[in-house]
Amino acid sequence: MTTTRTADPTAEPGAPSTTTQASLYQQLRAHLAVLRLYDAAEHLPAVLDAAIAEGLSMTAALERLLAVEVDATEARRLAGRLRFACLPTPATLAEFDYDAAPGVDRALIDELATCRYLESATNILLIGPPGTGKTHLAIGLVRSAAEAGYRTYFTTAADLAARCHRAAIEGRWATTMRFYAGPTLLAIDELGYLALPAEAAAAIFQVVSQRYLKTSIVLTSNRGVGAWGEILGDTTVAAAMLDRLLHRSVVLNLDGDSYRLRAHQARNETLRKTTTGTRKPLS
Numbered sequence: 569m570t571t572t573r574t575a576d577p578t579a580e581p582g583a584p585s586t587t588t589q590a591s592l593y594q595q596l597r598a599h600l601a602v603l604r605l606y607d608a609a610e611h612l613p614a615v616l617d618a619a620i621a622e623g624l625s626m627t628a629a630l631e632r633l634l635a636v637e638v639d640a641t642e643a644r645r646l647a648g649r650l651r652f653a654c655l656p657t658p659a660t661l662a663e664f665d666y667d668a669a670p671g672v673d674r675a676l677i678d679e680l681a682t683c684r685y686l687e688s689a690t691n692i693l694l695i696g697p698p699g700t701g702k703t704h705l706a707i708g709l710v711r712s713a714a715e716a717g718y719r720t721y722f723t724t725a726a727d728l729a730a731r732c733h734r735a736a737i738e739g740r741w742a743t744t745m746r747f748y749a750g751p752t753l754l755a756i757d758e759l760g761y762l763a764l765p766a767e768a769a770a771a772i773f774q775v776v777s778q779r780y781l782k783t784s785i786v787l788t789s790n791r792g793v794g795a796w797g798e799i800l801g802d803t804t805v806a807a808a809m810l811d812r813l814l815h816r817s818v819v820l821n822l823d824g825d826s827y828r829l830r831a832h833q834a835r836n837e838t839l840r841k842t843t844t845g846t847r848k849p850l851s
């Protein structure tokens with residue numbers, strides 16, 4: 569049912585003031601609804617009010633109305649891309665503490681945050697002991713890429729291997745390979761933490777191979793590349809995989825103290841200070 573409003577001297581500035589205007593207004597709302605421009609429809613009264621109050625031109629008012637819809641659409645798409653990315657934590661590059669990671673070149677991370685490396689399908693290898701921020705940086709890079717509009721996916725080496733293994737058994741190998749070929753940026757976290765089953769090397773190799781020179785991988789490992797033959801249980805496959813990964817790549821060696829342990833030590837230190845401060849000396 570459509571209602572027509574009649575002129576009301578007490579009405580808001582943007583509210584329609586005559587029956588014709590009211591029906592035009594209702595029609596406009598209906599058009600927006602048919603076109604599924606729900607955010608624009610919702611903001612229509614406010615934009616019309618602003619147009620009158622600020623004396624906006626027709627072009628300016630239309631631009632403002634459509635900008636509302638564009639912003640909402642972009643926010644929805646980003647939320648969708650982030651859902652698809654499956655990030656394990658909300659870590660961002662902006663939160664990364666460079667003072668705590670002296671080996672990490674801030675200028676390089678700032679450059680990577682621009683996502684230009686994705687255009688040349690450059691890979692990023694983050695190598696270092698536990699707690700040095702590898703996963704944090706990988707998540708931050710994936711998030712930046714998603715924010716820039718790229719399709720991304722985050723997984724661990726163990727999950728990727730397990731999923732490929734199931735796919736092989738269930739006859740979905742080709743579909744699964746297409747899935748891992750899809751995202752512009754694929755993060756493979758924690759290569760080397762868990763001993764991988766024999767068939768994992770083939771799966772990871774194929775994923776790396778099919779993305780080679782087309783799309784980027786960010787890979788983290790607690791083991792230097794020299795140990796990958798041992799991790800994958802096959803030195804030939806490891807060498808072939810490294811060849812492709814490193815051909816166009818940025819390798820970041822993270823070392824230094826574990827951030828997890830730093831936080832733990834800082835807590836202990838505070839605890840020690842408070843307890844020694846309040847406790848009576850033993851006599």
Ligand code: ADP
Nearest residue numbers: 664665668669698699700701702703704827828
């Ligand atoms: P890794 O993957 O190298 O084992 P993580 O990235 O998981 O280490 O880091 C462990 C924890 O410490 C995470 O909560 C992470 O956000 C935090 N962290 C590590 N390094 C930094 C850093 N330089 N700045 C801020 N947080 C950090």
Ligand code: MG
Nearest residue numbers: 702703704758
């Ligand atoms: Mg990690």
